[in-house]
Amino acid sequence: xxxxxxxxxxxxxxxxxxxxxxxxxxxxxxxxxxxxxxxxxxxxxxxxxxxxxxxxxxxxxxxxxxxxxxxxxxxxxxxxxxxxxxxxxxxxxxxxxxxxxxxxxxxxxxxxxxxxxxxxxxxxxxxxxxxxxxxxxxxxxxxxxxxxxxxxxxxxxxxxxxxxxxxxxxxxxxxxxxxxxxxxxxxxxxxxxxxxxxxxxxxxxxxxxxxxxxxxxxxxxxxxxxxxxxxxxxxxxxxxxxxxxxxxxxxxxxxxxxxxxxxxxxxxxxxxxxxxxxxxxxxxxxxxxxxxxxxxxxxxxxxxxxxxxxxxxxxxxxxxxxxxxxxxxxxxxxxxxxxxxxxxxxxxxxxxxxxxxxxxxxxxxxxxxxxxxxxxxxxxxxxxxxxxxxxxxxxxxxxxxxxxxxxxxxxxxxxxxxxxxxxxxxxxxxxxxxxxxxxxxxxxxxxxxxxxxxxxxxxxxxxxxxxxxxxxxxxxxxxxxxxxxxxxxxxxxxxxxxxxxxxxxxxxxxxxxxxxxxxxxxxxxxxxxxxxxxxxxxxxxxxxxxxxxxxxxxxxxxxxxxxxxxxxxxxxxxxxxxxxxxx
Amino acid sequence: xxxxxxxxxxxxxxxxxxxxxxxxxxxxxxxxxxxxxxxxxxxxxxxxxxxxxxxxxxxxxxxxxxxxxxxxxxxxxxxxx
Numbered sequence: 001x002x003x004x005x006x007x008x009x010x011x012x013x014x015x016x017x018x019x020x021x022x023x024x025x026x027x028x029x030x031x032x033x034x035x036x037x038x039x040x041x042x043x044x045x046x047x048x049x050x051x052x053x054x055x056x057x058x059x060x061x062x063x064x065x066x067x068x069x070x071x072x073x074x075x076x077x078x079x080x081x082x083x084x085x086x087x088x089x090x091x092x093x094x095x096x097x098x099x100x101x102x103x104x105x106x107x108x109x110x111x112x113x114x115x116x117x118x119x120x121x122x123x124x125x126x127x128x129x130x131x132x133x134x135x136x137x138x139x140x141x142x143x144x145x146x147x148x149x150x151x152x153x154x155x156x157x158x159x160x161x162x163x164x165x166x167x168x169x170x171x172x173x174x175x176x177x178x179x180x181x182x183x184x185x186x187x188x189x190x191x192x193x194x195x196x197x198x199x200x201x202x203x204x205x206x207x208x209x210x211x212x213x214x215x216x217x218x219x220x221x222x223x224x225x226x227x228x229x230x231x232x233x234x235x236x237x238x239x240x241x242x243x244x245x246x247x248x249x250x251x252x253x254x255x256x257x258x259x260x261x262x263x264x265x266x267x268x269x270x271x272x273x274x275x276x277x278x279x280x281x282x283x284x285x286x287x288x289x290x291x292x293x294x295x296x297x298x299x300x301x302x303x304x305x306x307x308x309x310x311x312x313x314x315x316x317x318x319x320x321x322x323x324x325x326x327x328x329x330x331x332x333x334x335x336x337x338x339x340x341x342x343x344x345x346x347x348x349x350x351x352x353x354x355x356x357x358x359x360x361x362x363x364x365x366x367x368x369x370x371x372x373x374x375x376x377x378x379x380x381x382x383x384x385x386x387x388x389x390x391x392x393x394x395x396x397x398x399x400x401x402x403x404x405x406x407x408x409x410x411x412x413x414x415x416x417x418x419x420x421x422x423x424x425x426x427x428x429x430x431x432x433x434x435x436x437x438x439x440x441x442x443x444x445x446x447x448x449x450x451x452x453x454x455x456x457x458x459x460x461x462x463x464x465x466x467x468x469x470x471x472x473x474x475x476x477x478x479x480x481x482x483x484x485x486x487x488x489x490x491x492x493x494x495x496x497x498x499x500x501x502x503x504x505x506x507x508x509x510x511x512x513x514x515x516x517x518x519x520x521x522x523x524x525x526x527x528x529x530x531x532x533x534x535x536x537x538x539x540x541x542x543x544x545x546x547x548x549x550x551x552x553x554x555x556x557x558x559x560x561x562x563x564x565x566x567x568x569x570x571x572x573x574x575x576x577x578x579x580x581x582x583x
Numbered sequence: 584x585x586x587x588x589x590x591x592x593x594x595x596x597x598x599x600x601x602x603x604x605x606x607x608x609x610x611x612x613x614x615x616x617x618x619x620x621x622x623x624x625x626x627x628x629x630x631x632x633x634x635x636x637x638x639x640x641x642x643x644x645x646x647x648x649x650x651x652x653x654x655x656x657x658x659x660x661x662x663x664x
Contacts, residue, residue: 010602195642197626437622
């Protein structure tokens with residue numbers, strides 16, 4: 001059965017060195033660290049060394065549109081763009097009614113823009129997820145009759161993504177909405193993970209996503225199933241043909257026949273798609289063939305079966321025989337058998353073949369097999385080229401092209417604004433939380449309780465400042481804080497400098513330092529001292545002070561206030577904080 | 584189930600989730616005492632504990648425990664129903 005997230009996480013410590021290396025980038029608009037773990041861990045299960053670049057939180061735009069971004073430097077073979085329905089919903093709610101009615105089109109235009117921008121710079125395959133459904137219950141069932149409703153726009157977006165993938169050869173869909181339909185929302189979403197870790201997927205879903213994305217990668221890389229081998233008694237029909245006779249087996253409307261009829265219908269569709277069907281059964285051949293030739297309710301007939309093997313030899317020998325006739329690898333074969341004992345023998349003798357562990361109750365066969373996604377494929381050549389072109393023309397209508405030649409243009413276009421405030425009763429809980437939880441962009445990693453922060457805010461020898469950030473896409477809230485300690489009349493020490501990793505690479509550091517320098521200058525300080533205390537997790541700020549122009553001084557970093565020149569930043573202040581201090 | 588039994592089972596969950604055989608929890612153990620017990624792992628621990636004991640905690644509880652003892656008392660209380 002499906003592996004647990006914890007199992008996949010433990011794989012991370014194992015030896016990948018003999019595996020094929022594949023470079024993949026994950027760009028996500030929610031917290032993706034565990035998804036990263038699950039994906040790499042799942043790779044171990046299928047013999048792939050997935051070399052993953054995980055972009056910082058919510059940086060899809062930046063990574064795609066900035067030609068100098070880490071994404072392009074990494075040059076992955078695959079880019080998985082993971083977007084959440086939770087973010088989609090918030091975006092939708094920001095629009096007025098006409099905007100909401102055109103929302104899916106806008107999402108799709110943007111997605112197309114991602115794909116075009118990436119395609120112009122990389123040969124990578126792009127994997128997009130469909131959005132799992134959220135019914136926000138704003139319109140009730142009337143959402144169906146309301147084009148501006150979220151439910152309608154969500155479904156339209158999902159359909160549009162599939163259409164986009166049909167047009168663009170390098171775009172593939174990881175059908176998360178389809179997974180949601182199979183496993184249910186309770187498995188997809190865990191409110192606890194969402195509230196506490198900003199993760200829109202439950203731990204139990206992560207292995208399923210990892211498998212799904214890996215299935216796509218494997219199929220593109222040429223590893224996919226070509227052949228389905230069926231056992232007969234209690235797999236292709238109910239009962240035992242040798243004992244029950246042709247009239248006694250369950251198929252069609254007889255007994256539990258529905259189960260086997262539906263399984264056969266599925267196999268027939270697979271055959272139509274190009275999967276080779278074979279039979280491997282312990283039976284006398286004439287008796288085993290009889291239903292295929294004469295039973296009125298059988299879906300599969302002899303001409304559907306490429307190789308029909310029914311005898312009293314072992315199944316292992318018979319499967320080897322089938323392989324030799326078809327001249328395909330064992331790893332492209334699936335063997336269905338209701339008997340756990342036979343399955344185990346085949347699995348042991350032929351490790352490369354896929355042998356699903358069918359549920360004990362045949363009634364569960366169909367849903368179980370569907371969930372396994374055994375027959376992933378990267379191509380199917382019956383496309384309606386004419387229709388494809390129509391869709392392409394439709395997508396080009398009113399396209400607001402959004403592509404940036406450099407980072408500065410991109411940052412400038414964001415229209416970033418920051419509210420700079422001394423700690424107050426509203427910000428204290430969040431400030432304390434940031435000091436407790438931030439590990440990466442945290443220069444000294446000093447943890448403060450709410451009580452501590454309250455004391456700091458009323459202590460004249462400290463200045464605590466919180467900073468927010470908003471841009472034209474939304475409000476990130478309180479994302480940075482500094483605590484300045486007045487060491488003496490001329491020296492200001494940066495006790496704490498923390499920034500949420502959500503807003504990395506926005507130039508927020510420059511803006512923050514300008515703020516510090518303004519404060520220092522306005523209050524007669526001539527020196528600002530910074531310190532970096534290394535931890536296992538804060539390596540990203542190792543060169544923080546050096547890159548901001550501080551000079552080394554006795555293991556610390558020093559900035560001369562008089563010589564400070566304001567650093568370039570695309571963030572503008574929403575308020576004037578220090579005017580009151582200086583007056 | 585008594586408190587000692589609970590903390591023993593919680594200890595096993597910690598060993599499994601954090602993949603560290605050396606973990607020995609006491610009621611006074613805090614996140615600072617255990618390597619890798621950060622906020623992201625905390626939520627994974629909570630999910631594993633919920634699954635193991637077949638219970639669900641509130642967000643307030645999850646963020647409120649000051650040490651392992653408080654966490655185990657919460658489990659104990661829920662088991663008592």
